[in-house]
Amino acid sequence: MENVLRPVLVIGIALALALLAGWLLDLLLRKADARHPETPLWGLLRRCGLPFRLVLGTALLRGSYREAGVLPDHTVGVGRALTLVMIASTAWLLVGIATAIVDASYARYASGAPDDARVRRVRTQVTLIQRVVTAVVVVVAVAAMLLTFPPMRTLGASMLASAGVLGIVAGIAAQAALGNLFAGLQIAFGDTVRIGDTVVVDKEWGKVEEITLTFLVVRTWDERRITMPVSYFTSKPYENWSRGGAEMTGTVFWHLDHSAPVALMRERLTDILKDVPEWDGRSCGLVVTDTTPHTIQVRATATAKDADDIWTVRCAVRERMIGWLTEHHPYALPRVTTTEAAPRP
Structure with missing residues (x-):
């Protein structure tokens, strides 16, 4: 009778402890959610x-089934079955935790992002990363389950070894692609360049329109699209005009005659900027x-x-200043002297 009650009692206690721990965990998570x-x-x-x-109950049974006398004639089979269940349930738990973290992060981001296209793009990238993590787990x-069987240990070890060899071969064969992949992850999590940033790459000015794990699209001012590998932005210098704030200071240059009325131009600049709504009023100036x-x-x-x-x-200041000089101070415009210089007194 004891040979029957003892295993049943051990199994019942293990299941009860697992259910109790699960209930307590659910209660804590419910309170944290509230x-x-x-x-x-x-x-x-x-x-x-x-x-x-499942993980907790299997772990308790795995540690006590021998002492409890659960199927004493088949201890090896019982232990192996419990090990398989524990490995599978642990993988299930890890995938569930990773999925919850990814979904929560995405939901929090999507709730505060006004751009629906960008939200969909982030969702695609997050889903890809989540699938990669799930596949690895x-x-x-x-492989761990196969290693529990003595005849299959060679197969399990060969799977891991072949995966490593294939990874090395694939890494050598696709070095550029892998470099772009890791560069994409670096950009995604390093926040060096973002969608909507104004950048200058290869002397081309434009806005970042799309970022993936392998390439980046820059939309130029004349509506051309420049597709570049993301590794460019981790290996070469580029200008990011939106980094640290979108405010900018622009410059306009003129080459004028030495007699140009610089003081009057300085006053005229202020008058011009007052009529340009794009000027934010922070600062302005004019110097030689x-x-x-x-010329000067x-x-x-x-x-x-x-x-x-x-x-x-910049365009408005350049155009209006030249027009004002042409109308009121034409002598200030650069010219080629064709007469003899004044004699020295």
């Missing part, structure tokens, strides 16, 4: 209750930056809230 409604993480982790109970779990035997170089500066507005400000 206290932190801003994130769905705790509610999503409640989905992992079943694999958690499943392969490792299957260089001189040559025939005059530089004007103005500010705007982003790259698009600073371009408009």
Whole structure:
């Protein structure tokens, strides 16, 4: 009688402890979810209750089945079965936790992102990463399960070894592709360049329109699309005008005669900027930056809230200043002297 009651009692206690621990965990997650409604993480982790109970119950039985005398004539088979169940349930639990973390992060991001296209793009990238993690966990779990069988240990070890050899071969054969993949992950998590940033690459000015794990698309001002490998942005210098804030300071240069009325131009610059709505009013200035035997170089500066507005400000200042000089001070425009210089007194 004891040979029957003891195994039943051990199995019942293990199942009861697993159910109790699962209930307590679910209670804690429910309270955490109620206290932190801003994130769905705790509610999503409640989905992992079943694999958690299975892992805990299997681990308790795995550690006590010999002493309890569960099927004493088949201890090897019982131990191997419990090990297989524990490996599979652990993989299930890990995949569930990873999925909950990814889904919670995405949901929190999507709730505050106004751009629906960008949200879909992030969702695609997140789904890809999640599938890669799931595949890795499943392969490792299957290999570990095969290693529990003595005749299959060679096969399990060969799977891991072949996977490593294939990984090395694939890495050598697709070095550029893997470099772009890791560069894409570096950009995604390093926040060096983002969608909507204004950048200058290969002397081309444009906005980042799309970022994937392997390539990046820049839309130029004339609506061309430049597709570049993401490794370019991790191995070469480039200008990011939106990094640290979109505000910019623009410059306009003129080459004028030495007699140009610089003081009047400085006053005129202020009047011009007052009529340009794209100027943000932060600062402006006009100075002489260089001189040559025939001309002087005059530089004007103005500010705007982003790259698009600073371009408009620069064009307006350049055009209106030249028009004002032509109309009121034509002598200030550069010219070639064809008469003899005044004699020295």
